[in-house]
Amino acid sequence: xxxxxxxxxRKRLAEEAYDQILGGVLRGDVGPEDRLVQxxxxxxxxxxxxxxxxxxxxxxxxxxxxxAPTGGFRLRTLSRxxxxxxxxxxxxxxxxxxxxxAVRGGAEAGARLAAVVREAEGRPGRxxxxxxxxxxxxxxxxxxESGNRWLLTQFDTLWNRGVSFRLFAAIETVDLSRCLGDHLxxxxxxxxGDGPAAQEAMQAHVADGLNLQVxxxxxQWGGAx
Amino acid sequence: xxxxxxxxxRKRLAEEAYDQILGGVLRGDVGPEDRLVQxxxxxxxxxxxxxxxxxxxxxxxxxxxxxAPTGGFRLRTLSRxxxxxxxxxxxxxxxxxxxxxAVRGGAEAGARLAAVVREAEGRPGRxxxxxxxxxxxxxxxxxxESGNRWLLTQFDTLWNRGVSFRLFAAIETVDLSRCLGDHLxxxxxxxxGDGPAAQEAMQAHVADGLNLQVxxxxxQWGGAx
DNA sequence: TCCCCTGGGACTGTATTCAGTATTCAGTGG
DNA sequence: CCACTGAATACTGAATACAGTCCCAGGGGA
Numbered sequence: 309x310x311x312x313x314x315x316x317x318r319k320r321l322a323e324e325a326y327d328q329i330l331g332g333v334l335r336g337d338v339g340p341e342d343r344l345v346q347x348x349x350x351x352x353x354x355x356x357x358x359x360x361x362x363x364x365x366x367x368x369x370x371x372x373x374x375x376a377p378t379g380g381f382r383l384r385t386l387s388r389x390x391x392x393x394x395x396x397x398x399x400x401x402x403x404x405x406x407x408x409x410a411v412r413g414g415a416e417a418g419a420r421l422a423a424v425v426r427e428a429e430g431r432p433g434r435x436x437x438x439x440x441x442x443x444x445x446x447x448x449x450x451x452x453e454s455g456n457r458w459l460l461t462q463f464d465t466l467w468n469r470g471v472s473f474r475l476f477a478a479i480e481t482v483d484l485s486r487c488l489g490d491h492l493x494x495x496x497x498x499x500x501g502d503g504p505a506a507q508e509a510m511q512a513h514v515a516d517g518l519n520l521q522v523x524x525x526x527x528q529w530g531g532a533x
Numbered sequence: 534x535x536x537x538x539x540x541x542x543r544k545r546l547a548e549e550a551y552d553q554i555l556g557g558v559l560r561g562d563v564g565p566e567d568r569l570v571q572x573x574x575x576x577x578x579x580x581x582x583x584x585x586x587x588x589x590x591x592x593x594x595x596x597x598x599x600x601a602p603t604g605g606f607r608l609r610t611l612s613r614x615x616x617x618x619x620x621x622x623x624x625x626x627x628x629x630x631x632x633x634x635a636v637r638g639g640a641e642a643g644a645r646l647a648a649v650v651r652e653a654e655g656r657p658g659r660x661x662x663x664x665x666x667x668x669x670x671x672x673x674x675x676x677x678e679s680g681n682r683w684l685l686t687q688f689d690t691l692w693n694r695g696v697s698f699r700l701f702a703a704i705e706t707v708d709l710s711r712c713l714g715d716h717l718x719x720x721x722x723x724x725x726g727d728g729p730a731a732q733e734a735m736q737a738h739v740a741d742g743l744n745l746q747v748x749x750x751x752x753q754w755g756g757a758x
Numbered sequence: 759t760c761c762c763c764t765g766g767g768a769c770t771g772t773a774t775t776c777a778g779t780a781t782t783c784a785g786t787g788g
Numbered sequence: 789c790c791a792c793t794g795a796a797t798a799c800t801g802a803a804t805a806c807a808g809t810c811c812c813a814g815g816g817g818a
Contacts (some may be wrong), residue, residue, distance in 0.1 A: 345799070345800095346797085346799075346800075357800095361800085379799045380798095380799075380800090469806075524813095
């Protein structure tokens with residue numbers, strides 16, 4: 309007598325709601341001017357307000373949403389200063405991560421990362437979206453090699469904040485491939501096992517990313533903000 | 534004709550519950566074996582389960598609580614590896630923070646920090662608790678000097694995680710003053726304006742803290758865990 | 759005596775209801 | 789036509805009600 313399990317189909321509704329909403333934000337379905345209202349969302353997801361509310365509050369805590377003055381939540385937009393803060397935080401997390409990866413993982417970790425870089429950068433799609441996908445995979449792989457869970461969750465949170473702010477839409481206009489070669493250099497630094505050097509390289513790499521970003525934002529928004 | 538604002542008298546109940554619970558954890562009123570049950574807490578705080586639940590979930594998200602297998606929440610205890618992860622994350626955040634403080638704040642920031650260090654370390658109480666209070670104030674001041682909000686919130690979260698795990702109770706048995714002199718050195722590094730050097734100094738300082746910690750844990754727990 | 763298995767208690771997760779507050783808008787007096 | 793008022797509206801936060809899960813103890817049968 310054998311039956312299939314039908315249970316774990318469903319995790320907590322609140323979590324599912326979180327995934328849905330975050331997914332919408334990351335996909336860009338939720339624009340900066342959209343208002344997310346508990347009742348509306350609940351109706352759309354066909355659940356009650358309670359789990360929706362929980363999901364929204366969590367997103368707010370992660371800095372992705374903020375409460376709109378008129379009620380409801382909306383995307384949290386970032387000032388130029390905050391974008392810089394974000395990149396600096398990334399530099400902190402990823403710099404430490406690569407340092408640990410280098411010290412602990414050494415040559416093997418370097419080889420693994422080099423493989424990831426080659427795979428990601430060799431993918432067929434050459435549009436902006438594909439590029440950012442690849443970029444994310446590479447950076448995340450580095451943080452994974454650190455073996456430190458908290459750094460990884462911090463990385464994910466920071467990355468989501470960036471994506472949700474459509475940071476990457478802004479970057480569309482500038483030369484993306486400019487920093488592509490860096491990634492292999494990073495992998496080599498890990499392979500060499502020199503922690504501080506790898507950390508410096510990563511700090512520089514992220515700083516480059518920031519410059520690219522600022523440049524793109526200037527192009528897009530003009531001098532304002 | 535002037536009137537005073539009477540607005541913000543009362544923040545959200547959930548937030549108040551959060552403060553209460555976190556406070557209890559930090560003060561040590563909540564032991565590692567206590568179970569936090571929504572209904573009980575709600576009764577004690579004389580509010581309904583809804584805001585209590587919100588507070589507990591937030592604490593869980595911050596890694597301070599975890600759901601107990603038998604129901605309810607309890608303190609999240611850390612394995613030795615996780616303690617190390619925590620310190621490494623601190624090194625990431627505080628290392629980057631001091632680097633920024635040095636680059637941006639330079640001499641003035643260094644002077645401000647030196648003043649904080651002297652004040653904190655010159656306080657009357659010489660017991661363990663006072664020491665940790667002072668230590669926290671110093672480290673937090675450094676992160677504040679970075680001017681980066683996200684680094685600061687990350688610092689607070691990481692610090693609370695450490696405190697709630699009674700990390701510091703463990704350290705009671707070892708020589709605390711060993712790393713006291715470091716703090717002035719850190720302030721000097723900021724004053725010198727050499728970012729990378731300051732960062733390295735902080736990384737080393739935090740690593741020292743980890744060693745102290747591990748030592749204390751070994752004394753206290755023996756080889757286990 | 760030991761093992762099922764069954765019923766109840768303890769909790770949580772979700773839905774629903776209630777209450778309060780801010781915002782908008784229509785109406786009215788100047 | 790403008791300024792103000794008061795009511796309707798649109799939301800949220802909190803309380804309460806409901807449903808389901810998990811564990812455990814206690815009883816009946818082998």
